[in-house]
Amino acid sequence: MSPSQVLDGANRQVFLGTFVHSKSRAELEYMHNTAVYVDEHGVIAKVQKSGSDTVEETLKNLGWDAASVDRHVSTEGQFFFPGLIDTHVHASQYPNVGIFGKTTLLDWLEKYTFPLESSLKDLNKARRVYSACVRRTLAHGTTTAAYYATTDVAATNLLADLCLKMGQRAFVGRVSMDNPDLCPDYYRDESAQASAELTEQTIQHIQSADPGYELVSPIVTPRFAPSCTSEAMHHLSTLQRKHDLPLQTHVSENKGEIALVASMFPESTSYADVYDRHGLLTPRTILAHAVHLTDAEADVVAARGAKVSHCACSNSSLTSGAARVRWLWGKGVEVGLGTDMSGGYSSSVLEAARQAALVSRHVAMGEEGGDGHKLTVDEVLYLATRGGAICVGLEDRIGGFEEGNHWDAQLIGMRTVGSGEGEDGEGEGEGESEDSNVDLFGWEDWEERMAKWLYGGDDRNTKKVWVKGRLVHSRRGSDRQSK
Amino acid sequence: MSPSQVLDGANRQVFLGTFVHSKSRAELEYMHNTAVYVDEHGVIAKVQKSGSDTVEETLKNLGWDAASVDRHVSTEGQFFFPGLIDTHVHASQYPNVGIFGKTTLLDWLEKYTFPLESSLKDLNKARRVYSACVRRTLAHGTTTAAYYATTDVAATNLLADLCLKMGQRAFVGRVSMDNPDLCPDYYRDESAQASAELTEQTIQHIQSADPGYELVSPIVTPRFAPSCTSEAMHHLSTLQRKHDLPLQTHVSENKGEIALVASMFPESTSYADVYDRHGLLTPRTILAHAVHLTDAEADVVAARGAKVSHCACSNSSLTSGAARVRWLWGKGVEVGLGTDMSGGYSSSVLEAARQAALVSRHVAMGEEGGDGHKLTVDEVLYLATRGGAICVGLEDRIGGFEEGNHWDAQLIGMRTVGSGEGEDGEGEGEGESEDSNVDLFGWEDWEERMAKWLYGGDDRNTKKVWVKGRLVHSRRGSDRQSK
Structure with missing residues (x-):
């Protein structure tokens, strides 16, 4: 077809x-x-x-x-x-929803996530997982998803093909991760050069499958700073500008991760600054989590026009923290919602909206006189639709009637x-x-x-x-x- | 039948x-x-x-x-x-699940709760609401529920009859509330004497419907300290001892409520102490919420053998706070789960268990090195079954095989x-x-x-x-x- x-x-x-x-x-x-x-x-x-x-x-x-x-x-x-818009979701982790035990981010990656993602180079398995994921999210009313696939080119292309065939609007990203200090031997790109070249292959595939990106678009996807070498991030920034593509990554999810980034990139003043120095903070950038951003970081995110995907369900499940949506809005940062499967335990953006309301109440309870942080029904449904549309750069096409x-x-x-x-x-x-x-x-x-x-x-x-x-x-x- | x-x-x-x-x-x-x-x-x-x-x-x-x-x-x-055990649920509030806006406890009672509860003196309406509630909770696997009905005797008896007929194990409490300073004119017992007498009528009704309390039992239910006069609480304590019945009430849900109790009962040293002075802390007492208990209060609760119903979903929804289950366990207090409809938005004890896991993570995040507060899958499923059985005093009958x-x-x-x-x-x-x-x-x-x-x-x-x-x-x- x-x-x-x-x-x-x-x-x-x-x-x-x-x-x-x-x-x-x-x-x-x-x-x-x-x-x-x-x-x-x-x-x-x-x-x-x-x-x-x-x-x-x-x-x-x-x-x-x-x-x-x-x-x-x-x-x-x-x-x-x-339709609901999922601005941050790992299609490759769909079989693990609900399975996270008592882990937090870094041990969760090692224990649950990398082994599953790596196994999807078996295309039969990938087909089974990705079709279940797309079918399930469509059933939950997700009409647009910003997907992370895996490092594997063929499996990433397969996800794009399935979205196109099953009719889900999607941004499909091959996950780039080449840093041997963090990534396991069995699951990483061989070099910074490979990170860029393999991503280019998926861009070419999607371009030929859907030339105008009418339904499915590639998205440049450096996993997160600790998993990428500086060289790879520079390559990916070049790729993003060359093709004028959206880009997605993670930022400031968990305190251990932030300390790791500080030790790995001593020349940077902050986690957000690492991305800024590599040209990765653009108006087309979706930053997942942004739980512990400092004022200065939020200011630079706002100045570059980058967007935030708020993943309330995941942040509670993995004990990452509680992101402050109204504070981000006050800084001038646009926000959408992410299920963040399988850090989040649900494939439903409606559940993500519900959890955003609850987490905003925990933010409120954590501050004397913090009631202003509370998000209403109307506000979390805005995040799930128009907020998400702005995040993925389609606010002139989707999110409202x-x-x-x-x-x-x-x-x-x-x-x-x-x-x-x-x-x-x-x-x-x-x-x-x-x-x-x-x-x-x-x-x-x-x-x-x-x-x-x-x-x-x-x-x-x-x-x-x-x-x-x-x-x-x-x-x-x-x-x-x-x- | x-x-x-x-x-x-x-x-x-x-x-x-x-x-x-x-x-x-x-x-x-x-x-x-x-x-x-x-x-x-x-x-x-x-x-x-x-x-x-x-x-x-x-x-x-x-x-x-x-x-x-x-x-x-x-x-x-x-x-x-x-089967799952709901140790705290207002059957009369079932139509309001999900409806709480940005309120907190005291304005929520005024705005949403009292008007609905009062309207159930219309028995046709009560029948519709209560049958929907029992049918729905059975469908979620709730085999035992500790229900609050309303102040109305006939409607309370109707709830007991419906549980008996539909086969749900239940504790059914007529809500006692006689304090004109807090309760609205349109919805309160006329006097402390009336509070006890009307409750006695529901006890008699249930006794004749299910003489051995094989399936349905009455439960003495002073709503919470602010809604009851001291005289009424003394009467209800007498009633509890006379019939050797379980008793349920709320404690320390919200900071405004705690301040109100302190102002209304200046002779008491704490919220828990108010109940203790009125003889309401017994081994058969279920205390809902217990979010902000002090060490001294938890110690007296443990000493009296009273139990706690943890209502995580409600506590987040109404911005009440985050109860500390492992801390209560450490104090020697037994804990079960409550959906607390409609402070909680869900009639499902499984959702209550899920929210207990998430709230335990928010407790953990609120304390330096607080990871020990986190509850596992196994632990929250214990709370939903054996923990609940202990709360309702049926650990020798239900909760395990x-x-x-x-x-x-x-x-x-x-x-x-x-x-x-x-x-x-x-x-x-x-x-x-x-x-x-x-x-x-x-x-x-x-x-x-x-x-x-x-x-x-x-x-x-x-x-x-x-x-x-x-x-x-x-x-x-x-x-x-x-x-």
């Missing part, structure tokens, strides 16, 4: 009902009785709010043949929401429990044949429904998922509810 | 396969190729580990007619696990993802028609499977649930997998 077959040739579509997206960092917008028109390229041609023209009139004005337009309606209690944006979206549904008027009320009521972890009682307002979705929802509530207009996931039985 | 019909008259049963339970706080025990024989009263008559007699021989030795014994087998990847214990158990199953050998591997593999949030790859050892269940599992993995030998929940489609 060629990319053009995957990406185009679809019917025009109109989506009708309730749409929710972020109006600002602080506030969700609820658009009821609204129609969103999506063209054959998956681009939103028109957003028609309630009280305006009828669908038939609008179709006529668009010059679209009404008979050939597919219609999708959100029924009572359902709503369309932007504006004309000209791509239709990267999901249909969310939650059941309402029965009236309980039957004998003893313990039977299943209407709507309960639909499986869901969230129970609505029918009296909740929209803000309360969003809170219930954030805190109790899971992939069962994600009925359908589209990327660039293409239906890429549909829950079994969801047609009954969604049409 | 009389209680005896509910509780007895079942067939004898034998459960075969893998059983996992806590051997100690620190360690799970894995029993493979094991048979557990459950008699017609739901009591474990025999545990036969691998390598011993055959099932037929054992049945003969027990004098059981093999033809009339029901057999249940855990298939590959499945295991039997003790010993002869003489009741069969309160669940069958857990997780799917294995396909081999990925199909074309591009992105299709659904064998086993994937089973819905689950956990993907096993087949190479995980048992410790890793337990970690994956703890961190990624949900009610979809809880295939069947039994209380006292009676099947009280079965997931649709679970027969295919479990037999």
Whole structure:
């Protein structure tokens, strides 16, 4: 299947009902009785709010043949929401989600992570792991992911191919790591030169598979400073500028790591400064974690326009610390969310948002009068959508329902429990044949429904998922509810 | 239906396969190729580990007619696990799970909690809410719950009736709150005398419904010190001793609350001391939260033999603080887990266990060299089962698979993802028609499977649930997998 077959040739579509997206960092917008028109390229041609023209009139004005337009309606209690964006995730670690024991970052890498990643040079194993990962994250409503693969070129290319075929928007990075002091013999690039050349091979592969990077893009991926020689980082910076590509790495996740970086790069004034000196802090850079950044580091990150991927779930699991999102915002740094599988135990960006809310409360509790650190439902859902879009440099395409944006979206549904008027009320009521972890009682307002979705929802509530207009996931039985 | 019909008259049963339970706080025990024989009263008559007699021989030795014994087998990847025990949960707040905004304890009570609880004097509404709550918690594998209902006698009795009918082991408490300084006019007992008398009415009701408290027991429930007059607490202490009942209340959840208690009870030396002076700290007392206890308070709690319900999810959500489980253990205090709906956003004790692990990491991060606070997978699953059993005073009946214990158990199953050998591997593999949030790859050892269940599992993995030998929940489609 060629990319053009995957990406185009679809019917025009109109989506009708309730749409929710972020109006600002602080506030969700609820658009009821609204129609969103999506063209054959998956681009939103028109957003028609309630009280305006009828669908038939609008179709006529668009010059679209009404008979050939597919219609999708959100029924009572359902709503369309932007697809979620995972700005930091190791596809290669998917089999290890939940497995971290009592380790912290550096021993976790040695014990769990490097052995698994290395084993994916077996392409059959890689195919099994990567397809499970992409299928699972699509089911959770992740329409865009910034992936770390492994050092292996063929397996990295395979991940890119699978994303393209399964329809997930993705940034796919071959992991560069060449420092023999940190990387084990069985899992590292042979030299700084090799780090760059092997990465170039994956860039060429993705360029030929998806020439315009319409769905899948390469991303330059120095693992993190301790695993890279200075020479490799210089090479990768050159590569990033040559191809004008995004770049991703880790920064300031854990105190032991920070001390290690200080000892390895004595000429640098800080961890962030190591990257800055190597030309790796750019407006297209995604820095994962940024838990323990100093004021000076946050200032340089902001000045270079680099972005932060906040990985709350991982930071708690690995006892790394608690990143301060509102403080980063105050510094002028844009923030998205990362599941950071398998440092984080969940492949769900909704869980990442939930954990971001909880971690912000731990930050608040750690400071006298720290209540200002607390993030609201609206704010963490902003991080999961528009914040993520800014991180990956696609804020003019995804993250919200504006004309000209791509239709990267999901249909969310939650059941309402029965009236309980039957004998003893313990039977299943209407709507309960639909499986869901969230129970609505029918009296909740929209803000309360969003809170219930954030805190109790899971992939069962994600009925359908589209990327660039293409239906890429549909829950079994969801047609009954969604049409 | 009389209680005896509910509780007895079942067939004898034998459960075969893998059983996992806590051997100690620190360690799970894995029993493979094991048979557990459950008699017609739901009591474990025999545990036969691998390598011993055959099932037929054992049945003969027990004098059981093999033809009339029901057999249940855990298939590959499945295991039997003790039912989970929720030691602190407000059934009346179930509709509010996930809804707490940016509030903390005292404004949360005013804004969200009291209005909802008060509205349940409408018995139709109460029936709808309570049946949804019991059905949902059973589906999550909660076989025993210590419930707070509301101040209303009829609605409290209804909750007890529903638990009895739906087969959940429960402690059901009418909430006593008579202090006009804190409780709103629309929701409080008229006097201290009324607090005791109304509670007595619910005790009588439950006594006649389940005379031996075989399944459902009353529990004396002064809401918390600020909501009760001193006179009411004395009355409730008398009631507790008169009937030899368990008792539940809240302690030291939030700093504002602690200051309030200090101002309201100036003669007491601490929050715990308020309860101690009123005779409310007993070996049958469950204290929820205990986040900010001083050393002296923990010592008096330990000396009186009172227990603590750790509500990690709630404490993070309401920005209350982070309780220190290992410190409590060190003081000699026994600890169980509470979902604390709706301060906590989840009705799942598995989620409570997950959050206990995460919160223990935040405790660790808050102290120099605090790594010792971290709780392992095995430890939080102990809290969810045997720890909870001790809290509710049933450690000789539930929490593990010993002869003489009741069969309160669940069958857990997780799917294995396909081999990925199909074309591009992105299709659904064998086993994937089973819905689950956990993907096993087949190479995980048992410790890793337990970690994956703890961190990624949900009610979809809880295939069947039994209380006292009676099947009280079965997931649709679970027969295919479990037999």
